[in-house]
Amino acid sequence: xxxxxxxxxxxxxxxxxxxxxxxxxxxxxxxxxxxxxxxxxxxxxxxxxxxxxxxxxxxxxxxxxxxxxxxxxxxxxxxxxxxxxxxxxxxxxxxxxxxxxxxxxxxxxxxxxxxxxxxxxxxxxxxxxxxxxxxxx
Numbered sequence: 001x002x003x004x005x006x007x008x009x010x011x012x013x014x015x016x017x018x019x020x021x022x023x024x025x026x027x028x029x030x031x032x033x034x035x036x037x038x039x040x041x042x043x044x045x046x047x048x049x050x051x052x053x054x055x056x057x058x059x060x061x062x063x064x065x066x067x068x069x070x071x072x073x074x075x076x077x078x079x080x081x082x083x084x085x086x087x088x089x090x091x092x093x094x095x096x097x098x099x100x101x102x103x104x105x106x107x108x109x110x111x112x113x114x115x116x117x118x119x120x121x122x123x124x125x126x127x128x129x130x131x132x133x134x135x136x137x
Contacts, residue, residue: 033091036061040084041068046101047084049132053105057112061086105129 038054040047042065054061066074066083075081079097086098098104109115109125116122 031057031059031088035089037064037087037089038062038084039064039066039074039078039087041066041071044084049129050084050086050101050104052132053108053114056114057108102129 036054036059038047038050038061040050040063047065051063078085080099082099084099084101084104086104088096088098090096098107106115106129109129115125
């Protein structure tokens with residue numbers, strides 16, 4: 001290959017990393033403008049890893065721990081009637097709900113490029129998600 005040629009379309013790995021970083025910042029900006037509410041059962045072992053992920057991403061959110069005695073009343077108010085749940089109200093009025101702890105972590109991890117680039121990186125990330133999910137944080 002000549003110096004001007006590249007094995008990668010669009011200018012190679014460095015350009016891809018820069019583009020990935022730009023896309024990540026744009027996605028973060030869109031969620032930064034959203035109002036995020038995190039509903040979970042108090043002392044639920046699955047809520048800790050999600051809180052860690054939200055903190056890592058520097059998202060501002062409202063934390064709503066629910067006592068078991070309150071669950072029957074609050075469940076009626078929640079559209080999804082499952083916790084843990086993220087309620088994302090976008091500035092344009094669009095409302096999104098995310099449920100199931102591992103699904104939330106994988107979705108946000110994928111969206112913000114936290115799950116690794118290679119198959120082995122993804123394997124190790126899945127192991128970490130599994131280990132963290134089984135611990136009380």
